[in-house]
Amino acid sequence: MAEKLAPATLALHAGETERRPGAPVTASPQLAASFFTHPDAIGFSANDLAENAPHFYTRWSNPTADSLERTLAALEGGEAAVSFASGMAAVSALFLDRLAAGDHLLLSDVCYAGVAELAQDILPRHGIAATLVDTADPAAVEAALRPNTRLVHVETPANPILKLTDIAAVAAIAHAGGAELSVDSTIATPFGTRPLALGADYVVHSLTKYISGHGDALGGAVIGGAARMAALRRQGLIHLGGALAPFNAWLSLRGLETLAPRMALHEANARRLEAFLAEHPKVRSVLWPGSPRHPQHALARRQMRNFSGLLAFSARSGSGALAARLAERLRVISYAVSLGKTKSLLFYIPTDDLLRASFRLRGAQEAAYRDWAGEGVFRFSAGLEDADDLIADLAQALG
Ligand SMILES: Cc1ncc(COP(=O)(O)O)c(C=O)c1O
Structure with a gap:
C-alpha cells in the first residue's frame, strides 16, 4: 500500500x-x-x-x-x-x-x-x-x-x-x-x-x-x-x-x-464534558490533555493531533459515596471499567487502593499522584452519544 x-x-x-x-x-x-x-x-x-x-x-x-x-x-x-x-x-x-x-x-x-x-x-x-x-x-x-x-x-x-x-x-x-x-x-x-x-x-x-x-x-x-x-x-x-x-x-x-471519525467524535465529546465538569460545584479538578486547564497542555499540543476521549475528574469530597451514587443513577453512561468504547463508560479508582496495590509510590512521587488524583479519580471514557445527552445524564447523577 x-x-x-x-x-x-x-x-x-x-x-x-x-x-x-x-x-x-x-x-x-x-x-x-x-x-x-x-x-x-x-x-x-x-x-x-x-x-x-x-x-x-x-x-x-x-x-x-x-x-x-x-x-x-x-x-x-x-x-x-x-x-x-x-x-x-x-x-x-x-x-x-x-x-x-x-x-x-x-x-x-x-x-x-x-x-x-x-x-x-x-x-x-x-x-x-x-x-x-x-x-x-x-x-x-x-x-x-x-x-x-x-x-x-x-x-x-x-x-x-x-x-x-x-x-x-x-x-x-x-x-x-x-x-x-x-x-x-x-x-x-x-x-x-x-x-x-x-x-x-x-x-x-x-x-x-x-x-x-x-x-x-x-x-x-x-x-x-x-x-x-x-x-x-x-x-x-x-x-x-x-x-x-x-x-x-x-x-x-x-x-x-472507523477509527479516524470515531476519534474525532470521542475528542469533541470529551471537550464538551471537560467544560461541563470544570464548572460543576462537586468537581475538584478535571484532567483532559486537550484543555488549557491540563498542566501539560503545551506538551499535549506539541505531541498530540487528537486529544482522545478519556478524561479524569476528582470530587471536592465524599468520593466513595459519589461513586456509589453515580453507579446507581447513571442512565446513558455505563458504570464500567475499560475505555475507548463507542458507548460512554465511567469508573471510580480510589487513590489509596491504587497506590497500595499497584503503584506503591512513596515520598514525593506519592504526593505528586495525590495532588493530581485527590481521594480518587472518576475515569470517564466519552463515547459517541450526543454530548447534550451525556451532560444531562452526568448532571442528574451528580446531583
Ligand atoms: C494503557 C493500557 N495499556 C495496556 C492495557 C492492558 O490491555 P488489555 O486489557 O488489552 O490486556 C490497558 C488496559 O486497561 C491500558 O489501559
Missing part, C-alpha cells in the same frame, strides 16, 4: 490482500483456521522460521492477523507489527523479549495497574529489576537510568490521570544511556500521536480499547523495526503463546475502519 496515503485512508485499506473481480470488500477475509498446508518441508522449531514464510500455524501467523499487523504498522509508520491476545500479552512479551536477568527496566510511575504489577512482582522473580519514575520529568528519567537499563517504558497519556511524557525528550535520554524506549499509546491511538516518528523504538497498543472500539474483543500489538519484530514473533508470540484469535483480529480490523 502506497506510503503517501493519509492515515484515515490507510486505516481502511493498508491491510487489504486482494483486489480482483469478485473479491469481498470486507475488512479482511476472516479465517478461523489454526493451521495451514505447507508447500515445503520446514523445520518444526520457531528458530528455523524464515521471515515471510507461508502461514503454517496460527500461533506463528495468520492471514487475518497479518492484515491487522500491516494496517497497524502503516498507521504508526513502523516497519512491522506483531499482534497479541491482549494488551498485557503484548507488554509482557515485549518485556520478556527485550530484558534478561541482570537488566533494569524504567517505567512510568503512573501507568495501567497491570503493567505496574507485572514490572514490580513478576520481573524481579526472573532477575530483572524495575524502577517506577516520573517520566513526565525528563531529568528524573536521566537520573534514574542505570548502566544496565535496557528499556524505558512509558504510557502517554497515562491511565488513569492522563499524565503525559515528552516522547522525543525521553527517547533522546534513553538512547544516550544505551536503552530503548517503548511507548504505550493505547489512549492516544495512531490518530493522536505517532511515537516512532518522535524517536521511540516500540509502540504498544491494547487493541481492546479505541482500536477495536466496540468493547467486544481483547487484543494487543507491538509495532517497531522489522528485525526486532521478527525476534518478538519468535520469542514473545511463538514461545510465550499469547496469539490473537483470528476473529478478534477481524474485529480489530473492522474497528480500524
